[in-house]
Amino acid sequence: EPEVTQTPSHQVTQMGQEVILRCVPISNHLYFYWYRQILGQKVEFLVSFYNNEISEKSEIFDDQFSVERPDGSNFTLKIRSTKLEDSAMYFCASSDGALPNQPQHFGDGTRLSIL
Amino acid sequence: DQQVKQNSPSLSVQEGRISILNCDYTNSMFDYFLWYKKYPAEGPTFLISISSIKDKNEDGRFTVFLNKSAKHLSLHIVPSQPGDSAVYFCAASLYNFNKFYFGSGTKLNVKP
Numbered sequence: 364e365p366e367v368t369q370t371p372s373h374q375v376t377q378m379g380q381e382v383i384l385r386c387v388p389i390s391n392h393l394y395f396y397w398y399r400q401i402l403g404q405k406v407e408f409l410v411s412f413y414n415n416e417i418s419e420k421s422e423i424f425d426d427q428f429s430v431e432r433p434d435g436s437n438f439t440l441k442i443r444s445t446k447l448e449d450s451a452m453y454f455c456a457s458s459d460g461a462l463p464n465q466p467q468h469f470g471d472g473t474r475l476s477i478l
Numbered sequence: 479d480q481q482v483k484q485n486s487p488s489l490s491v492q493e494g495r496i497s498i499l500n501c502d503y504t505n506s507m508f509d510y511f512l513w514y515k516k517y518p519a520e521g522p523t524f525l526i527s528i529s530s531i532k533d534k535n536e537d538g539r540f541t542v543f544l545n546k547s548a549k550h551l552s553l554h555i556v557p558s559q560p561g562d563s564a565v566y567f568c569a570a571s572l573y574n575f576n577k578f579y580f581g582s583g584t585k586l587n588v589k590p
Binding site for chain 2: 406418419
């Protein structure tokens with residue numbers, strides 16, 4: 364069964380540095396998402412992306428964050444000037460349509476540790 | 479942002495019995511609700527969903543009930559199996575399905 368893959372599984376970065384989290388969504392999917400889960404807290408929506416543009420974003424997704432689909436297969440999340448509070452699990456998800464019987468498929472996440 | 483709440487952080491059930499996981503929401507505009515299961519070190523996996531026009535959806539051992547007047551949904555697992563032990567998240571979205579709001583999760587432990 365096709366799956367969403369995320370790399371790396373664990374990223375350690377010095378505070379203030381930029382980090383890029385990578386995701387390869389399921390190939391025929393059209394909608395892409397990033398979520399994060401701070402340790403012990405709920406899964407939080409960050410951004411959704413469709414037709415090469417952001418369709419929704421949360422209040423968390425400020426100018427520090429950006430997303431890109433640089434080619435036909437990758438979907439990236441860039442975090443600039445990382446802060447300690449950016450430490451979390453970041454999940455990428457994709458779906459093939461905004462329809463009830465086509466739910467999101469999640470990757471296994473990237474654990475981001477900011478030192 | 480507490481639009482979706484799961485007030486029970488954990489639940490322990492004997493194998494073979496029913497597990498009932500609860501979820502409350504505040505936004506009456508939510509149009510679609512989902513349950514996800516999450517094992518450690520893995521991403522959430524879709525389990526079952528329900529549209530706001532229904533009050534029940536069943537898929538094998540899993541049934542989701544929606545009470546719109548109470549803004550409450552629940553997931554029933556019957557019979558519960560040890561492999562069901564995981565964290566269960568409920569989530570809700572508006573009509574456009576572009577943004578999902580997750581609850582904080584309930585950790586289910588099914589004892590053999």
